Amino acid sequence: MVKYQRPRGTKDILPGETEKWQYIEDTARMLFQDYRYREIRTPMIENYHVFSRSSGDTSDIVSKEMYDFHDKGGRHIALRPEGTAGVVRAFIQNKLYGPDTPKPYKVYYMGPMFRYEHPQSGREREFHQIGVESFGSKSAEMDVEVIAMAMDLLHQYGLKHLHLALNTLGDRKTKDTYCKALIKYLEPHFNELSEDSQKRMHKNPLRVLDSKDPRDKKFVAGAPSILDYLTPEAKAHFDRVKQLLDALGIKYYVSPDVVRGLDYYNHTIFEIMVKSSAFGNGFTTVCAGGRYNKLVHQLGGPEVPGIGFGLGVERLILVMKSKHLPFPKANPLDAFVVNIGDKADIASLKLVQDLRNQGISTDRDYTGRKPGSQFKMANKLDAHYTLTIGDKELKNNSVSIKSMDSGKQVTVPLDKVAKHFSDVVNKDFDE
Ligand code: ATP
Ligand code: MG
Numbered sequence: 001m002v003k004y005q006r007p008r009g010t011k012d013i014l015p016g017e018t019e020k021w022q023y024i025e026d027t028a029r030m031l032f033q034d035y036r037y038r039e040i041r042t043p044m045i046e047n048y049h050v051f052s053r054s055s056g057d058t059s060d061i062v063s064k065e066m067y068d069f070h071d072k073g074g075r076h077i078a079l080r081p082e083g084t085a086g087v088v089r090a091f092i093q094n095k096l097y098g099p100d101t102p103k104p105y106k107v108y109y110m111g112p113m114f115r116y117e118h119p120q121s122g123r124e125r126e127f128h129q130i131g132v133e134s135f136g137s138k139s140a141e142m143d144v145e146v147i148a149m150a151m152d153l154l155h156q157y158g159l160k161h162l163h164l165a166l167n168t169l170g171d172r173k174t175k176d177t178y179c180k181a182l183i184k185y186l187e188p189h190f191n192e193l194s195e196d197s198q199k200r201m202h203k204n205p206l207r208v209l210d211s212k213d214p215r216d217k218k219f220v221a222g223a224p225s226i227l228d229y230l231t232p233e234a235k236a237h238f239d240r241v242k243q244l245l246d247a248l249g250i251k252y253y254v255s256p257d258v259v260r261g262l263d264y265y266n267h268t269i270f271e272i273m274v275k276s277s278a279f280g281n282g283f284t285t286v287c288a289g290g291r292y293n294k295l296v297h298q299l300g301g302p303e304v305p306g307i308g309f310g311l312g313v314e315r316l317i318l319v320m321k322s323k324h325l326p327f328p329k330a331n332p333l334d335a336f337v338v339n340i341g342d343k344a345d346i347a348s349l350k351l352v353q354d355l356r357n358q359g360i361s362t363d364r365d366y367t368g369r370k371p372g373s374q375f376k377m378a379n380k381l382d383a384h385y386t387l388t389i390g391d392k393e394l395k396n397n398s399v400s401i402k403s404m405d406s407g408k409q410v411t412v413p414l415d416k417v418a419k420h421f422s423d424v425v426n427k428d429f430d431e
Contacts, residue, residue, distance in 0.1 A: 009117065009125025011314075019330035024313060025110055027156050028130050032108045035149050037132050040107040042086040044114075048076040054085040054295055056263025058204040065115035079114035082262070083131040083310055084292070085299070091135055092301035104136040110313075122284060122315045131289075133308035135296065140240035143268045143291060143307055148248055150272055150287050150309050157316065158325040163273040163283060165255040166242070169206075169226065169266050169290075170234035178229040179205050185224055193219070206259045225256040234267065241268050264298070265290040268307070278322035286319060287311040335421065336378035337364040340371045340390030347414065348389050351399065354418040378404070387417070 006012060013021060029039075048068050055061045067079040080086050087109060091097065096105050110130040117123050132149065134142055147164070154162055169175055182205040190198060194213040201208055208216050209223060230238065245252055252270075260269045269290030273283040289309025296304040320327070335355055339348035348364060355362040363381060365374045371390075378386040388400045399417045402409045412420045 009119035020317060020327045023327050028153060031153050037106040037108045040087055040109050042090045044080055045077050046080055046086050048078040050085045050089050051078055054264050054299060058200045058207050059261055059263060065117055067114045067116055081113055081115045083109050083129055084308055087133050088295055088299050092299060097302055097304050104134050106134045108132040122318050124314055128313040129310045130313060131308055131310035133306055135304050135306045138305045140237055140244055143241050144244040146307050146309060147270055148250060151250055157320060159274055164252040165258045165271045166252040167255050167258045167269050168238040169269055170230045171266060173231050174229050174234045178226045181224045189219055209257060209259045210261050220257050227256050237267055260290055264292040264295040266293055267291040274319050276319045276322045278318040284315060286315045333363055333381050333383045334360045335362045335385045335387055336381060336383035338371060338374040338386060338388045344389040344394055347394060351417060358418045
């Protein structure tokens with residue numbers, strides 16, 4: 001028989017691992033709630049042009065990495081490679097800029113993204129992002145809220161020594177004059193650049209700065225800095241962002257070579273990097289984002305500014321594991337019910353059901369194990385309590401409850417077990 005393999009660049013996330021994912025997601029949800037961001041869920045497939053018009057035809061995402069196809073009705077569809085464009089499409093389509101919606105309109109999402117990449121550690125073809133978008137505020141305070149929230153989230157996961165790389169792409173005029181200067185700088189080296197960069201240099205020279213090809217990277221260090229081309233307005237915005245970050249005590253590194261791989265950004269852009277042995281002790285970007293004041297309009301909506309970030313969950317987990325950061329205990333078991341003898345079987349099944357109805361996570365044997373191996377199983381599953389029902393207990397209508405932590409044992413009437421047990425568990429949890 002053929003044994004099917006999962007597609008290259010995808011992963012099965014199994015029990016043992018999924019608890020870590022739940023912890024990552026739950027922590028993010030709680031934090032987003034504090035910052036007043038609400039969840040949005042958009043389709044995993046979108047019209048191809050939602051991405052080609054936003055990320056840009058010269059971006060890696062669109063030119064090389066997109067999973068796209070024509071469906072049976074001939075529509076050009078793409079699996080989403082990133083979260084922002086679909087959220088912007090939904091923002092426009094559902095008129096979330098209308099008079100009855102909060103301003104700014106703040107949302108978060110979490111879910112899979114798809115890019116046809118060369119798979120390697122921290123680079124998958126299906127990967128997951130947690131991201132936020134905030135629409136309707138141009139203010140530097142909004143930029144700083146989004147950056148502070150990203151930093152806060154990563155700190156909550158226990159990450160320290162975060163490297164916040166900050167840059168600005170300024171406004172239209174900034175970008176135009178800077179791109180001209182960049183082309184002028186790159187032109188004499190045209191033949192030394194990678195084929196990709198040669199193709200993109202005149203259309204979008206920023207892509208050359210974002211290239212990972214060593215032939216291009218050589219020229220990044222000596223390239224003109226966008227900071228020298230900022231219009232007074234763009235400079236004022238950036239200065240204010242830095243001032244506010246200073247006020248919040250958030251350390252950043254102004255990094256003019258960070259330009260981001262997507263075309264829709266302007267003004268503030270940032271990447272949060274961490275050094276990790278999971279990436280050869282080098283820095284890796286776990287979270288990245290920026291402002292996009294023209295994107296809503298570009299995709300057919302009104303002129304509404306926006307800013308957001310996306311965090312790579314696989315990369316985050318790799319980094320957390322390499323630093324031995326704690327994930328809360330996976331799937332804790334409150335009670336294991338051991339039943340001895342056939343007669344106790346029904347009583348034990350009822351008891352398990354009662355306990356579960358009380359919200360106590362409970363397990364028992366389903367494969368006919370002998371009492372001895374049931375006790376072993378309770379130990380192996382790390383149950384907090386082991387409850388035993390046998391002939392003796394049945395006769396007395398009682399159950400014996402043993403705390404696996406203290407070794408203490410008590411006998412409790414059968415009809416009071418669930419109540420007693422939930423009192424004990426609650427007391428334990430309160431202490
Ligand atoms: P890179 O430069 O590493 O290719 P990118 O600029 O393409 O990253 P973004 O589009 O900014 O990445 O996505 C935001 C985050 O999502 C990244 O910082 C990273 O953590 C994660 N990410 C991006 N692509 C992948 C992938 N193929 N596999 C796993 N995580 C990814
Ligand atoms: Mg990429």
